[in-house]
Amino acid sequence: MNKTVKELQDHFRQLRLAETSEELPQLLREAEKASWTYLEFLEAITSFELNKRETKSIERRIKWARFPYYKTLLEFNVEEQTALTARQLAQLQEFSWLEQQYNLILLGPPGVGKTFLAIGLGIEAIQRGFQVYFVTMGELIQLLKTQEFTHKSQVQIKRIQASDLVIIDDLMYMAMDQREANLFFQLINHLYERSSIILTSNKSPDQWTELMGDEGITTAILDRLLHRVEVIHMEGDSYRMKNRQHVF
Structure with missing residues (x-):
């Protein structure tokens, strides 16, 4: 069961994992270069998706907060x-x-x-x-x-x-x-x-x-x-x- 990277990317998009879909080629290159195990590769994928979702959530809540300016x-x-x-x-x-x-x-x-x-x-x-x-x-x-x-x-x-x-x-x-x-x-x-x-x-x-x-x-x-x-x-x-x- 051989799938092309593009086909796998399409599957990720169907699962509403668009950010991971875009990053998949880079993650595959890193996995091959570092000889990741299957578990390490899965961890990299899930961590990437979770981090992207958290970043988007923060950006959305910052927008909803309606601050007049952004100063930390x-x-x-x-x-x-x-x-x-x-x-x-x-x-x-x-x-x-x-x-x-x-x-x-x-x-x-x-x-x-x-x-x-x-x-x-x-x-x-x-x-x-x-x-x-x-x-x-x-x-x-x-x-x-x-x-x-x-x-x-x-x-x-x-x-x-x-x-x-x-x-x-x-x-x-x-x-x-x-x-x-x-x-x-x-x-x-x-x-x-x-x-x-x-x-x-x-x-x-x-x-x-x-x-x-x-x-x-x-x-x-x-x-x-x-x-x-x-x-x-x-x-x-x-x-x-x-x-x-x-x-x-």
């Missing part, structure tokens, strides 16, 4: 601010807080690296197999208000609800009316003890009531957000000001 924690300079030590950052990267549905609140003035840190943690969480979604507060309110009659909003809200980690950027940058606050509460209530949330804000939780305008709703939201939470106060000079480009 390797680019985050802990020494430029005093709120977080290298040891504390390493502990965050262990993601035990995410496995236990704890929340993170990153507080501080604009430009100190809150969003940078949140995105870096989000990217690494995806690489660990978690589903992540990034949204600004303004975008989130718009999604919540239009989900009843817009299919696109419905899809995005479902992705948020299905995520292991939801990053909400610029929380409380603007006031909410009662309907918006109610919609936000419903989402937080749904995510409570199902998902972890990272919030970035330049306003502390004790200032949120005046922006929501309803003490009862604010209390209910805070009760769920602060039940299991780590609050990090980020200080220092603005990253953007430090790294700004000069025209002259």
